Amino acid sequence: MSPHFEPISARYLHLELLGRPHRVYVEEAGQGIPLLCLHTAGSDTRQFRGLMNDQRITANFRVLAFDMPWHGKSSPPAGWQDAEYQLTSSDYMRMILEVSDALELDNPVAMGCSIGGRIVLHLAHEHPERFRALIGLESAAHTDAYYDLSWLHRPDVHGGMVCAGVISGLVAPVAPAVHRWETLWHYMQSGPGVFKGDLNFYMIDGDIRDRVDKIDIKRCPLFLLTGEYDYSCTSEGTLDVARRTGASATIMQGLGHFPMSENPEKFISYLLPVLDKIRAL
Amino acid sequence: MIEKIAGLVNADTKLVRRGRFVNTTFMIAIDDSYTLLRVEEGRVTKVAPGPFITPDYSFCLRASRDVWEKFWEPLPPLGYTDIFALVKQKLMRVEGDLHPFMTNLLYFKDVIAAPRQEAKR
Numbered sequence: 027m028s029p030h031f032e033p034i035s036a037r038y039l040h041l042e043l044l045g046r047p048h049r050v051y052v053e054e055a056g057q058g059i060p061l062l063c064l065h066t067a068g069s070d071t072r073q074f075r076g077l078m079n080d081q082r083i084t085a086n087f088r089v090l091a092f093d094m095p096w097h098g099k100s101s102p103p104a105g106w107q108d109a110e111y112q113l114t115s116s117d118y119m120r121m122i123l124e125v126s127d128a129l130e131l132d133n134p135v136a137m138g139c140s141i142g143g144r145i146v147l148h149l150a151h152e153h154p155e156r157f158r159a160l161i162g163l164e165s166a167a168h169t170d171a172y173y174d175l176s177w178l179h180r181p182d183v184h185g186g187m188v189c190a191g192v193i194s195g196l197v198a199p200v201a202p203a204v205h206r207w208e209t210l211w212h213y214m215q216s217g218p219g220v221f222k223g224d225l226n227f228y229m230i231d232g233d234i235r236d237r238v239d240k241i242d243i244k245r246c247p248l249f250l251l252t253g254e255y256d257y258s259c260t261s262e263g264t265l266d267v268a269r270r271t272g273a274s275a276t277i278m279q280g281l282g283h284f285p286m287s288e289n290p291e292k293f294i295s296y297l298l299p300v301l302d303k304i305r306a307l
Numbered sequence: 308m309i310e311k312i313a314g315l316v317n318a319d320t321k322l323v324r325r326g327r328f329v330n331t332t333f334m335i336a337i338d339d340s341y342t343l344l345r346v347e348e349g350r351v352t353k354v355a356p357g358p359f360i361t362p363d364y365s366f367c368l369r370a371s372r373d374v375w376e377k378f379w380e381p382l383p384p385l386g387y388t389d390i391f392a393l394v395k396q397k398l399m400r401v402e403g404d405l406h407p408f409m410t411n412l413l414y415f416k417d418v419i420a421a422p423r424q425e426a427k428r
Contacts, residue, residue, distance in 0.1 A: 172391060172394055172395035173391060173394065174405075177405070177409045182406070182410075183406070183409055183410050184410070187410075187411075187412070187413065188409055188410070188412060190412075190413060191409070191412025191413045191416065192391065192412065194389070194412075194413060194416060195388060195389025195390065195391050195392055195416065196389070198388075199382060199383070199388050200382070210413075255385060255388060257386060257389070257391070257392040257395055257396075258395075
């Protein structure tokens with residue numbers, strides 16, 4: 027293999043986020059319509075490496091992704107050592123809007139997966155005017171906890187290994203091994219208690235079942251893509267949101283809960299038609 | 308299927324390495340049929356079929372025969388690919404002292420799914 031650089035550039039953005047100074051890691055590739063990508067709970071921007079390296083996408087879209095505070099190469103805020111990280115719907119929404127403003131994104135598309143797929147439903151409900159379109163990957167109105175979350179953060183269990191172990195079955199069994207294990211590695215690198223803190227939003231605070239009917243897709247088009255092997259955000263959960271909002275929904279064959287990371291090529295084959303529709307809006 | 312687990316696991320040097328710190332006895336319950344599996348340093352050293360009067364084990368995975376058979380297919384049907392998929396649907400229960408299980412989840416998931424390899428042959 028000849029050495030080469032990927033067409034991704036990365037910078038650290040300093041900004042006031044949720045009223046406190048933050049240092050946030052931002053990656054981007056391509057030019058055109060801003061496509062702001064939101065990673066899953068306990069992971070980071072590397073999940074979007076396939077998208078940022080695909081010219082079919084970057085020819086028309088400026089693909090951006092940021093590591094949420096506490097995640098990836100973004101720092102937690104000063105004083106983190108004395109706090110328990112807990113993601114809430116309002117903080118998550120505010121964070122996305124404040125990062126989008128700081129990056130001066132003009133009428134962006136936001137695309138999130140899992141917790142990101144849930145927050146786009148909140149954005150569609152509360153801030154539709156801020157986005158050209160929203161794409162929810164593995165998006166459902168609510169997910170009940172199906173194991174004791176305290177296992178994810180305790181000193182006698184390796185946090186990285188248990189987080190990867192918990193989510194490993196959400197990767198489709200037919201995913202290429204290299205991408206499956208890359209996806210798990212991101213989880214193994216997550217900071218202590220961060221995945222658990224994100225799940226506070228995913229399984230408790232972010233429940234939007236009582237407001238899904240109020241989403242108006244005429245104010246902001248909503249597209250839903252869900253992998254058939256995802257048992258966390260199920261196909262039924264996505265189709266229920268689609269039925270109640272009129273959003274377009276596709277169940278993706280051979281994919282699980284981390285489509286863009288576990289099998290980028292297959293996922294992009296489902297994403298491209300959605301991006302074509304957004305370009306035509 | 309269950310009696311094949313020891314041979315399949317012990318022949319998989321990468322899996323044995325992943326479980327090199329695991330020393331425990333766990334139970335698999337298929338309907339009312341119970342089997343104890345002893346693990347020492349990642350190797351399955353004993354597979355003992357019940358019945359038992361006073362079984363001594365750390366954790367138990369309990370499901371119906373129909374669920375286990377689907378779980379052990381080479382490519383299980385949707386919803387049967389992972390222990391947590393079954394737990395979420397209340398098709399499987401994981402009981403007892405979960406510490407060895409959760410501490411070595413990536414190891415135990417592959418140990419318990421090992422019969423899928425046999426089914427492929």
